[in-house]
Amino acid sequence: MSLRVDDLTVYYRSLRGDVKAVDGATFAIRDGEIMGLAGESGCGKSSLGKSLIRMDARMKHMRGRVELDGEELPIADDAKMNAFRFRKVSIVPQYSMSALTPTRKVGTVARELLESRGEGFGEVQPELVRRLELVGLSADVLDRYPIELSGGMKQRTVMVLSTLLDPSLLIADEITSALDVSSQRAVGELLVEFRDRGFVKSMIVITHDLAILYQIADTILVMYAGKLAEKAPAETIVGAPRHPYTQLLISSLPEVGVRFEETRLAGIPGKPPSLLSPPTGCRFRDRCPLAFAKCEEEPPFVEVEPGHEVACWKAAA
Amino acid sequence: MLEGGRLMLSLDGVSKVYKVGTFGGKRLRAVHGVSFDVAPGEVVSLIGESGSGKSTIGRMVLGLSRVTEGTITFDGQDVSRLEKRRLRAYYGDVQGVFQDPFSSYNPIFKADRVLTLVKGFFPGVGRREWDDKVEAALHAVRLDPGACLGKYPHQLSGGQLQRLLVARALLLDIKLLVADEIISMLDASTRIDVLNLLGDLKARGLGVLFITHDLSLGNYISDRTVILRRGEIVEAGATTKVFGNPLHPYTRMLVSSVPQLHTKWDSAAPKAAVAALPESDAAARLVEVEPDHLVAAAGIEERA
Amino acid sequence: MPLTEPTQSGVALPAEAVADAARSGAQMAPAPGVPAAPRLHSELFYFAFRNWKFVLGSVVVLACVAIAIVGPWLTDHPPLAFDGPTDQPPSSEYWFGTTSYGQDVYSQFVHGLRAALLVGGLGGGIAWVLGVGVGFTAGYRGGWIDDVLNMLTNVVLVIPTLAILIIVAAYLQVQSYTTEAVIIGLTSWPWAARAVRSQTFSLKTREFVEVARLSGRSTRQVIATELAPNMSSYLLMTFILLFGGAILIGASLDFLGLGPSESISLGLMMNNAFLASALLLGSWWWFLPPGLGIVAIVGGLYVMNVGLDEVFNPKLREL
Numbered sequence: 001m002s003l004r005v006d007d008l009t010v011y012y013r014s015l016r017g018d019v020k021a022v023d024g025a026t027f028a029i030r031d032g033e034i035m036g037l038a039g040e041s042g043c044g045k046s047s048l049g050k051s052l053i054r055m056d057a058r059m060k061h062m063r064g065r066v067e068l069d070g071e072e073l074p075i076a077d078d079a080k081m082n083a084f085r086f087r088k089v090s091i092v093p094q095y096s097m098s099a100l101t102p103t104r105k106v107g108t109v110a111r112e113l114l115e116s117r118g119e120g121f122g123e124v125q126p127e128l129v130r131r132l133e134l135v136g137l138s139a140d141v142l143d144r145y146p147i148e149l150s151g152g153m154k155q156r157t158v159m160v161l162s163t164l165l166d167p168s169l170l171i172a173d174e175i176t177s178a179l180d181v182s183s184q185r186a187v188g189e190l191l192v193e194f195r196d197r198g199f200v201k202s203m204i205v206i207t208h209d210l211a212i213l214y215q216i217a218d219t220i221l222v223m224y225a226g227k228l229a230e231k232a233p234a235e236t237i238v239g240a241p242r243h244p245y246t247q248l249l250i251s252s253l254p255e256v257g258v259r260f261e262e263t264r265l266a267g268i269p270g271k272p273p274s275l276l277s278p279p280t281g282c283r284f285r286d287r288c289p290l291a292f293a294k295c296e297e298e299p300p301f302v303e304v305e306p307g308h309e310v311a312c313w314k315a316a317a
Numbered sequence: 318m319l320e321g322g323r324l325m326l327s328l329d330g331v332s333k334v335y336k337v338g339t340f341g342g343k344r345l346r347a348v349h350g351v352s353f354d355v356a357p358g359e360v361v362s363l364i365g366e367s368g369s370g371k372s373t374i375g376r377m378v379l380g381l382s383r384v385t386e387g388t389i390t391f392d393g394q395d396v397s398r399l400e401k402r403r404l405r406a407y408y409g410d411v412q413g414v415f416q417d418p419f420s421s422y423n424p425i426f427k428a429d430r431v432l433t434l435v436k437g438f439f440p441g442v443g444r445r446e447w448d449d450k451v452e453a454a455l456h457a458v459r460l461d462p463g464a465c466l467g468k469y470p471h472q473l474s475g476g477q478l479q480r481l482l483v484a485r486a487l488l489l490d491i492k493l494l495v496a497d498e499i500i501s502m503l504d505a506s507t508r509i510d511v512l513n514l515l516g517d518l519k520a521r522g523l524g525v526l527f528i529t530h531d532l533s534l535g536n537y538i539s540d541r542t543v544i545l546r547r548g549e550i551v552e553a554g555a556t557t558k559v560f561g562n563p564l565h566p567y568t569r570m571l572v573s574s575v576p577q578l579h580t581k582w583d584s585a586a587p588k589a590a591v592a593a594l595p596e597s598d599a600a601a602r603l604v605e606v607e608p609d610h611l612v613a614a615a616g617i618e619e620r621a
Numbered sequence: 622m623p624l625t626e627p628t629q630s631g632v633a634l635p636a637e638a639v640a641d642a643a644r645s646g647a648q649m650a651p652a653p654g655v656p657a658a659p660r661l662h663s664e665l666f667y668f669a670f671r672n673w674k675f676v677l678g679s680v681v682v683l684a685c686v687a688i689a690i691v692g693p694w695l696t697d698h699p700p701l702a703f704d705g706p707t708d709q710p711p712s713s714e715y716w717f718g719t720t721s722y723g724q725d726v727y728s729q730f731v732h733g734l735r736a737a738l739l740v741g742g743l744g745g746g747i748a749w750v751l752g753v754g755v756g757f758t759a760g761y762r763g764g765w766i767d768d769v770l771n772m773l774t775n776v777v778l779v780i781p782t783l784a785i786l787i788i789v790a791a792y793l794q795v796q797s798y799t800t801e802a803v804i805i806g807l808t809s810w811p812w813a814a815r816a817v818r819s820q821t822f823s824l825k826t827r828e829f830v831e832v833a834r835l836s837g838r839s840t841r842q843v844i845a846t847e848l849a850p851n852m853s854s855y856l857l858m859t860f861i862l863l864f865g866g867a868i869l870i871g872a873s874l875d876f877l878g879l880g881p882s883e884s885i886s887l888g889l890m891m892n893n894a895f896l897a898s899a900l901l902l903g904s905w906w907w908f909l910p911p912g913l914g915i916v917a918i919v920g921g922l923y924v925m926n927v928g929l930d931e932v933f934n935p936k937l938r939e940l
Contacts, residue, residue: 040505181574185576215577238579260537264513266509267513404837421828422829435836435837
């Protein structure tokens with residue numbers, strides 16, 4: 001059982017035309033795999049994540065097929081997706097701290113969530129309490145209002161609520177970006193623990209922070225300007241990336257121990273292209289030091305070695 | 318602490334206390350007894366998580382927030398409680414750049430208005446001379462004048478906007494730049510360029526107070542580091558010593574929690590040691606464990 | 622700066638993402654070498670004149686203003702003179718007919734319109750100055766100044782304005798529309814102060830205010846050159862609403878017979894018509910024009926405002 005995504009293409013409607021947020025994404029995730037989805041802002045990673053659960057009304061599903069556990073997800077249809085949301089596919093959104101309604105007790109929010117999916121709150125409650133205690137919260141969190149909890153507590157509560165029905169796929173959208181370093185580690189380790197305990201089968205962790213993905217993800221998928229650039233095991237992405245964008249990105253990240261006087265790191269000059277009318281061919285070619293004539297033709301996302309896919313003519317050669 | 322030359326910026330026992338609650342009944346101490354120095358041409362990092370008071374210290378140095386206790390000295394003069402004209406003169410030497418580039422610009426005006434805002438500091442300068450100065454400043458931050466003059470903020474990228482703010486500071490020929498999380502909202506590929514820019518400016522003699530929560534950035538760019546926790550200094554000194562040999566439990570916890578690109582997290586962050594740190598009302602006492610490496614006494618006693 | 626909770630670092634996403642979302646698909650920087658067009662103002666005018674509500678409202682208001690200016694020149698019957706035949710329906714001599722006392726309704730109407738605009742302009746203007754001044758000061762300075770001004774605002778807000786106006790008008794023997802306008806202005810500013818205050822609060826935390834302070838700007842300069850221009854649409858709409866509101870309050874006062882009795886206004890016309898049982902007598906030409914006049918000018922102002930709101934706030938525009 002797993003996730004298979006085939007040629008997923010999602011555009012955003014806007015006054016000036018369609019923003020081609022995700023273009024032809026094809027990849028697969030095994031059971032029990034944590035895949036990190038990385039890239040800079042505007043690359044389409046959040047759009048890809050949200051399109052799998054269809055949470056944004058502005059999205060237009062253009063084409064493509066998504067199959068979870070052998071069953072096709074009706075991601076083009078908002079109403080039909082309702083049966084899948086929270087049960088088979090769940091999401092921990094950005095700014096989880098604000099995801100809890102401030103005027104309701106946490107327990108009430110949980111109850112409403114479950115009952116909206118046709119689950120009896122009473123049956124699920126013991127499990128809910130057990131999981132809350134597992135993440136270090138006590139059962140009386142359910143009797144509190146969100147404002148009485150700290151940021152880290154709210155984050156953990158939302159994570160427990162989102163995974164309560166043991167979804168097959170969990171999408172974690174930038175959940176560590178607004179946290180302190182110590183909380184980031186705690187939340188990252190919690191994600192892995194959820195997977196290890198079987199609360200979720202597979203996970204997509206969306207973030208721009210490659211370092212944290214290295215710590216918790218099994219594989220990493222790098223996106224650039226709406227297209228997939230590279231997918232490989234975390235070790236490979238960090239240690240031996242093949243796509244020029246990934247290589248430049250990795251080498252631009254300072255680590256504890258690297259100092260300006262000794263090693264001067266370099267960034268990537270230029271900006272990503274506009275997604276309203278993206279250029280033909282490889283979208284990275286304007287900024288790529290290895291670009292050559294063939295890059296005017298779009299490189300396919302192919303496997304260069306087992307488990308390692310790249311969209312680059314040079315890398316695939 | 319400093320071999321030759323004068324200290325440029327010096328904080329001595331600085332505290333910031335907020336009045337909170339209805340009619341200001343309760344007291345909240347954001348910064349407690351902080352003392353450190355910045356020498357000319359030196360980059361000092363203030364590292365801390367949220368609630369550490371690092372931004373508050375930055376604002377106090379910039380005169381945007383009142384100092385409740387203690388003194389801040391710049392070039393030998395007390396700048397803790399400046400007003401109006403003296404404050405304005407101070408801004409010719411010290412400037413700040415903040416976290417959100419898009420919030421730092423008034424969206425209804427063109428971006429280069431931030432440059433004209435400081436024209437008042439140059440009363441006698443004519444139009445041609447001003448344009449030359451602007452061009453020189455833009456080149457110093459590696460911005461193409463044609464690409465950013467006359468544009469609105471939403472037409473420029475975050476990196477360009479931050480650099481434009483640095484250019485503004487350079488126009489004034491400042492001695493100290495307070496950089497408060499200036500790259501945390503930029504993309505990874507542009508962050509390093511702005512950081513390298515700071516490094517180059519440091520080589521030209523600019524002092525920088527680099528406020529960040531990201532240890533890797535602090536380690537990359539700064540000469541000296543100050544680690545803050547809940548408004549107090551827990552460890553301070555030369556960057557190589559603080560990161561090479563972290564002694565305070567909090568520093569060790571921070572260092573071990575930072576996700577690295579080639580090493581997995583160590584088994585356990587020393588959280589217990591941090592939680593066991595005593596709370597006290599008295600300001601932290603710093604102990605010099607080796608030359609240019611200070612640690613808060615409470616942290617050491619705990620280990621001993 | 623507001624203190625955040627211990628485990629939230631308050632570090633947001635890369636600014637590009639936020640800006641992109643705000644722009645909803647707007648283009649990135651144009652190609653180098655292409656001069657940037659100042660999009661903001663021309664865009665506003667473009668949308669303004671394509672917004673039917675704004676255009677309709679403005680046309681109606683401008684028509685009323687034109688009538689108020691030009692109308693009195695077109696007649697030589699003074700509004701209060703009792704020289705005509707009584708209870709005459711509209712005719713070529715008396716375009717809007719006459720009242721039960723033989724007064725020219727048309728003449729009364731156009732003079733009354735002038736009075737309405739005077740009360741609206743002066744009363745609304747005074748309320749605007751007070752409301753905006755209090756709002757900016759309370760919002761920007763904060764602290765105890767805000768507390769005091771807030772209390773003042775709340776007190777004036779909670780007082781039943783019309784009741785106070787009635788009492789004051791009855792005792793002060795309001796003799797001119799100017800006085801009436803001043804009284805209205807002094808009592809209708811609180812909601813504007815509140816609105817401006819909350820807008821100022823949210824703008825004050827934006828970092829461009831700090832950048833202005835770091836450039837040596839004083840409080841007054843920051844408010845005038847940074848905050849006010851940013852809120853210009855808001856301030857304009859507030860004025861329009863105060864203008865319309867003042868006309869309505871003035872008309873209500875006049876209708877109750879508490880306004881000046883030596884001149885004429887639309888509300889007073891309606892009062893007279895009511896007292897003389899014009900409805901029973903079927904003299905529709907007496908009360909219909911002033912009623913429609915009030916509806917037209919106040920309605921026109923409000924519709925204009927709704928249109929302006931759509932112009933200034935792109936999210937409300939019909940896609």
